[in-house]
Amino acid sequence: MNAKTVLPAVAMTAVSMVLTLAVVMMWLGEAVPWPVALIVGLGIDGGWLATLAYERRLAAQGDHSPAVTGVGWCFGLLAAGVLVAHALTSEESAGAWLAVAWLPIAAKALWLVHGLWERTALTPAALGAIRGIQQEARDEAAVARARLRSEAATEETRLTAVTGAGARVARVQAKTAQTLSRAWSTLEATREGEDTGRALTSVTTRVTPGVTPRWELPVWGPVEPVPALTLDAPPTLTDEALDALVDQIRHSESPALSYREMASRFRADGHSASEVRLRAAWKRVAA
Template sequence: MRKQLVTVAPAVAMTVVSMVLTLAVVVMWLGGSMPWQIALVVGLGLDGGWLATLAYERRLAAQGDHSTPVTIVGWAFGLAATGVLVAHALGEESTGAWLAISWLPLAAKALWLVHGMWERTALTPVALDAIRGIQQEARDEAAVARARLRAQAGTEETRLTAVTETGSRVARVQAKTAERLSGAWATLETARQGEGTARALTCVTDRVTPTSQPRWELPVWAPFEPVPALDAPALDDAELDRIVTELHSSETPPLSYRELSLRFRAAGHSASETRLRAAWRRVTTTAS
């Protein structure tokens, strides 16, 4: 009801002012040439016709209907009232002041038009509450979605930070390990290639035979390529010794155990590491 008064109150006020002004102008304008009673009847007739068409328009609007002829007649009465005010203003000395108020009848009609448009688009309190509920629900869902996205972004940021820090620690550990392995590898290689290594190892072991010299092979730390397993028949000790002898004596100086093992398996032979190393020891011992 309060919202309705916002549009209907100005229209009623403007209508009353314009009707009173039109009646007064007609009486003053026509009162000099005819009895004022007749001028009053003319003014009341003009205002009455306008008021009757306006009441009929409001009745049709309340029923949800509309009549174009009635609307045309109403605007005709409004234009007639405006015309009377303009004609009166042109005959007065202060023309500008009277012209300034001659638009009031048309303004009243325009305000009633605005009020009719508001009534056609007005909603009931139930519908307005439903719309507010829908809008609030949409705002709640949007807020929850934004909160969820922010939480997911924070979680992902934390995860990436943890992964990055862990990867950095792993990289540092690997670098330190590689550095230590490199140092140990260099030390072992120096000991392996040193001239005094064999003599130092010989002094702590006995000869296998009166003429043999102990042979030591330190483990070799170096990159190697794995040899794919091949299907081959099992070898007995005699055949294994023969193959190892051929491989051992195929080059000068003789092959080390590691080189012999690689060539043995690359040739397609199959034997366990324990048997192959035992055969290599028998061959090297006999050769010595």
């Protein structure tokens, strides 16, 4: 990329210097001796080339001088002005000279572009790292998109399966309810029918004479709750019985048990007492 920006600038600068020298030789060659015209042309080109070289040296050092840049633009404008003046005073080929009068300005612009490229250029290692980061970001984005598409397809499959199972359950429930409704209607019609009652009465009259049976089918209704079983609470120990029990547990081993050990064994044996009463009994026995 360096050659792509510097070669056009070098070529256009060289063409501009040659044209400037030729115009000065033709323009001043008739008025002054040709060595003088050659010195003037070389002076313009040399000053332009010197300022350009100094500006490139500062750029290579990472520095920049507005004064040097201004002098270089002045030489470029001077060369362009010489070409324009020659084109305006020339009776022949004035259009051709005007067509090339912009070359010095274009050469300076190309050097400006080349300087901007140098200040923003990156090394191959940095460019490789940037390409690696971009590729990694693209890979992560592609993986994330694939994961989202897979999760969406899985969720869609799951919802389809759940919806289908729910529809099947609803159909089975509806069919079962319809069957139960028809069966219950049949039973209800049988219970309420007069022929059924007479038939059952004629069958049971010989078994239970003088008794008219009542045939009724079970009817759905509210369920009466069964009362919960109540357990008798253990009797409450008196202070004297509690003190005796605490003293017995405390001295069941030698040396005597601590309060924590005594309380654990007291409750493990199935006895019941509040912590306040148990600690008070302990204090009384220990005293």
